Amino acid sequence: MxxxxxxxxxxxxxxxxxxxxxxxxxxxxxxxxxxxxxxxQYPSLQTRYPLPAKSFRTSQATKQNRFETGMRKIPVAPQVPSTRKLCPDPVAAVTASQISALDATGARTRLFSQENPDRARVGDILLVRQKSGEPFSGVCINIRQGNSKIDSAILLRNNLTRVGVEMWYKIYSPNVEGIEVVQRKAKRARRARLYYMRQPRHDVGSVDNIVRQYLRQRAGGPMNNAKGRDARSNKKKNNKRGRN
Amino acid sequence: MIQLKSMLNVIDNSGAAVAECINVLKMKRAAKVGDRIIVVVQKQRNFGPESGPGGSVSVSAANKVRRGDIRHAVIVRTAKKYSRPDGSVVKFDDNACVLINKGGEPIGSRLNGIVAHELRGKKWSKILSLAPMHL
Known part of the structure; x- marks a missing residue:
């Protein structure tokens, strides 16, 4: 440079x-x-032992290495079958068994089943015969069929001695001997619950006359030629019916 | 559910028509059928045509109680629905009572109107036998 x-x-x-x-x-x-x-080569990253083969299974290895000679066999109960699989819907099964016990003929179920076109509906005049006590009749103003069919009940309304009386009856009650349709409503009720019938304006009053006539007709035989007989003879007849 | 100030129909022939509850005896809650209460007669029953010309004398004779009287009474009907042991439920359209004296005897001699069957269990069989009908 x-x-x-x-x-x-x-x-x-x-x-x-x-x-x-x-x-x-x-x-x-x-x-x-x-x-x-x-x-x-970093020593901390090195493996101490060689990696296991791809097909290695821990459970199999322990089984192979276990020695069972001289070991006491522990008794083990067999697995119980699942209840859920045995009975998928227990509530329905219980309800069905109860209904078959309480309503052997199935008449009560049919009278209120939704499939039956001739079922009892609200607005009909029903007569409930009881095992203990007198039969009660009245206009059916509510039919209650909740989630459990066995609990279903009807609400009857009548006027007794000019006082409105309402009674709930369980359809499947063992105390209820029979439920009869005395008279059907001429036109289908457009309400599910006829609570408006409690108002004096809509109250049908006593249905005893209709029920008495129905009982007389159902008894068959010689019809009491209407107006000729007095009330006493009717009563006698009714009593006889009651015993049957 | 009968409590203070509840108005009840009186269904016997003691002469009272409407009574007001002023006390429920022997308990601290609302009274129901068969319970004993104290009432004030608020309205008298006028005994129609037969007591018309006779005037006040016959009326006072027929009416054993007057307006403003304080009496004991037994409830025989309630508008509150109550359930029976067999699962049925009963409901009347009105509240009604029968006047009694302190000994428990009914003041009137006859009843006009249905009464509840629960009276039998509560030792009011006399009222039950006087009633034209029971349910």
Whole structure:
């Protein structure tokens, strides 16, 4: 390097030095990378034992290595079959068994089942015969069939001695001997619950006359020729019916 | 559910028509059929045509109680529905009572109207036998 050239261009040698330096650095970098890939092994990342084979199963291994000779056999109860599988819908089964017990003939169920076109509906005049006590008759103003069929009941309304009386009867009650339809409503009621019949404006009053006539007709035989007989004879007849 | 200020129909021939409950005896809750209460007679019954010309004398003779009298009474009907042991439920359209004296004997000699059958279990058989009908 001549001094003259240095003096003429003071930065020329610096440029050369920089170029040389860059080339050296590049060389060094490539060498160090190659060395790292080949040589550096971190001890903390090494496995102490060889990895298990792909098909190795722990459960199988323990079974194979277990020795059963001389061991007492522990008695184990067999697994009980699942109740849920045996009886998928227990509530329905219980209800069915109860209904079959309380309503052996199925007449009561049929009288109020939704499938029956001739079922008793609200607005009909019904007569409930009881095992203990007198029969009660009245206009059916509500039929309650909740979630459990066995609990279903009817609400009858009547006027006794000019006082409105309402009675709920359970359809499947063992105390209820029979339910009869005395008279059907001429037109289908457009309400599910005829609570409006409690108002004096809509109250039908006593249905005893209709029921008495129905009982007389049902008794068959010689019809009491209507107006000729007095009330006493009717009563006698009714009593006889009651005993049957 | 009969409590203070409840109005009841009186269904005997003691001469009272409407009575107001002023106390329920022997308990701290609303009274029901067969319970004994104290009432004030609020309205007298007027005994129609037969007591018309006779005037006040016959009326006072027929009416054993007057308006404002304080009497004991037994509830025989409630508009609140109550259930029977067999599962049936009974509800009347009105509240009604029968006036009694302190000994428990009914003041009137006859009843007009249905009464509840529960009276038998509560030792009110006399009222039950006077009634034309019971349910």
């Amino acid at each position: 001549s001094l003259s050239s240095q003096s003429a261009r003071p930065l020329a040698c610096l440029k050369q030095a920089l170029r040389q330096c860059r080339a050296e650095r590049q060389q060094q970098q490539t060498r160090s990378y190659a060395a790292a890939a080949a040589e550096v």
